[in-house]
Amino acid sequence: MSPDDLLLRRNPPRTAPALTLWDEIVLMLARVHEICGSSRRTLALQVAARIGAPVFWIAPTWGADPLNTDGVAPICPPQALTFLAPKRPEDILWCMEETLRAGCVPLVVADLPEPPGLTPVRRLHLAAEAGAGHGRCRPLGLLLTPWDGGAPGVETRLRCNPDHGPGRTAWSITRLRARMAPQKAWTLEDDRLAPAPLQEIRPPG
Numbered sequence: 001m002s003p004d005d006l007l008l009r010r011n012p013p014r015t016a017p018a019l020t021l022w023d024e025i026v027l028m029l030a031r032v033h034e035i036c037g038s039s040r041r042t043l044a045l046q047v048a049a050r051i052g053a054p055v056f057w058i059a060p061t062w063g064a065d066p067l068n069t070d071g072v073a074p075i076c077p078p079q080a081l082t083f084l085a086p087k088r089p090e091d092i093l094w095c096m097e098e099t100l101r102a103g104c105v106p107l108v109v110a111d112l113p114e115p116p117g118l119t120p121v122r123r124l125h126l127a128a129e130a131g132a133g134h135g136r137c138r139p140l141g142l143l144l145t146p147w148d149g150g151a152p153g154v155e156t157r158l159r160c161n162p163d164h165g166p167g168r169t170a171w172s173i174t175r176l177r178a179r180m181a182p183q184k185a186w187t188l189e190d191d192r193l194a195p196a197p198l199q200e201i202r203p204p205g
Contacts, residue, residue, distance in 0.1 A: 017138055019051055022193045024184070025158070025173070030132035032100075032124045032141035033156040034115070036149030039171055041067055043160040044109050044142050045075040051107045051140065053080035058095050059111035061085045067111070093120045096141060101127040103135010109142045115151035116143065122153055148176065155179055163187055172196060 018028045027033050027047065035043050048055045055076075059066060072078045086092050096110045097120075124141050132138040143151050148159060157177035163170045170189035175181060186193040 019047070019140060021046060021050060022186075022188075022191075024186070024193060025175070026181075027140060028155055028180075029138035029140050030128045031155040032121060032128060032143060033158070034143045034145055034149050034151045034154040034177075035158050035160060036145045036147060036176075037159040037161045039160040039162050040144045040146075041111070042071075042075065042171065043158065043173065044144055045072060047140070047142060048080060048107055048109070049076040053077070054105050055081050055107045055109065056084060056099050056105050057081050057109045057111065058084045058086065058092055058099075060089065060092060060113065061087055093124065097124055097127045100124060100131050100139045100141050103131030103133070103137060103139055105139060106137045107140050107142065109144060111144045113146070115145045115149055118152040121151055125153070125155075156181075174198070 016028055016030070018026045020026050037043075057067065067083075069078065072081065084095055086095055092110055092112065093116060096108050099105055099108045121143075124143075128139050128141055143149075143154065145151060149157055151157070154177065156175065156179070159172075159174045159176055161172045163172040168189060170187055172185065173188055173193070174185040175183055177183070183198060185196040185198045187196045
């Protein structure tokens, strides 16, 4: 068992409620997950479309590559999203933590310039659990991080990159880390998953 898992031993049981994106990609509710890669926002919007409104999308005002709102509609109803733009770096995760703790928003997304440390992630898990206990829903938290991510202590880490070709629109999705599932890769095309070979996977964080 890794140090991350020792600090986060309050793992929910395997039968805890979860959001199924596709048959093999499942995100446990009342927990915090990480999506990395250049198409991380596309996959996050897929999560938003499935979990339903309202969705809080938290991103810094100084971000160099903000969400392209023109590309939202084909994946998720734009009216489902509420955008929050903290002015200070420390306010991004604070805002996410407080929203998760309230338990009134089913999905909270934090678009981050870099992965957070273990202590903030642990606080987010605890806030999501608290929100599930006294709120209207079991909130799910998503951390969006660049490259291959690496936030310690997350429940699941998925990497999403474009895999387009002539006449086709597709994405490569890799499960880099999960507490209850092995590393695995797929190609997503026409909302269907097909197995793909594993490659360029770093050791789990």
